[in-house]
Amino acid sequence: MSREAPNLAVLIDSDNAQAAVISDLLAEVSQVGTATVKRAYGDWTTPQLSSWKEVLNVHAIQPVQQFSYTSGKNATDSALIIDAMDLLHGGRVDGFCLVSSDSDFTRLATRIREEGLLVIGFGERKTPKAFVAACDRFLYTDILKRSGGSSGSGGGGRQGDSDAPPLKPFLCEAITAVTQDDGWAPLGMVGSLLQKNDPSFDARNYGFRKLSELVKAQNYLTVxxxxxxxxxxxxxLSVRLRGG
Known part of the structure; x- marks a missing residue:
């Protein structure tokens, strides 16, 4: 990506996302780049999407109308995918934020990444693993509203939510892989590898606000x-296995 602050397209599957998390979601996006395109797709004539109206106005999100001509939501998905491909080939953005818990967007995420652009996914815990793995990074929306960090008992911290990998072996493997000749692993490199190994990795899944807080709370690590x-x-910050 050529820009220091990448331009991002935020494309929301309103049939499959919650309006209540959008404020926190856009705040998360702003830490990565600038949301130059913000669109939400759905049949806005239905009462099911009434909770979105205020959110759309407050955050200047463009609603894209897609009538449900047949049962199901395939029409909405198709409209989002078509717009995404137009933006991809138009060269106007450096990356995409796909907001949905639907596996239908797995191939879209893969296709965007094939062009060398960033893909960040946002969805609920029910999101299929294939879609999560297709993104560079995937954030579960329930962590966006969690406040504060965990006190992190000396026993190694929380094991995290049911969908999060067991922390200790996952963390130790990444630290070992990037340990330098001096025996220490730069925390930035550890974080990058964790993200590559699991796009949904986030310290907040384990009750901590930041990776630095998470590693400091683990009694098997020295920081x-x-x-x-x-x-x-x-x-x-650098980290290594205690006794290593």
Whole structure:
């Protein structure tokens, strides 16, 4: 991506997403880039989408009308996919945020990534694993409204939600893989590998606001601040297995 702050298209499957999380979701998007396109797809003539009306106005989200000519929601999905492909080939955006828990968007996410663009997915815990894996990053929407971090008992912290991988082996494997010659693993590299291994990885799934808070709470890890380069006053966190 050529821009320091990438332009992102936020495309929402309103039939398969909750209006209540959109404020927090867009705040999350703003930490990655600028939402230059914000569209929500659905049949806005139905009472089922009435909760979206205020959200659309407050956040300047463009509603895209798609009548339900037949039973099911395939028409809505198709409209979103067509617009996504137009944006992809138009060169107007650097990445996409796909808001849905529907596996129908798995191939769309894969296709966008084939073009070298970023894909961030947002959905509920019921989201099929195939869609989650097709994204560069996937955030479960229930974590967006969680406040604060966990106190993280010395026993290794929470094991996380049922869909989150068991923390200790997952974390230890990533740390071992990026450990440098000095025996320490830069936390940034650890976080990147965790995300690659599981696009849905997020410290908030385990009750912590940040990865740094999560690793500091694990009694099998040692964490220290080290200069980013010899003689530098700028510091970064490194981690290693305790006793390693």
């Amino acid at each position: 220290q601040e080290v200069p980013i380069s010899p003689g530098s006053s700028q510091m970064h």
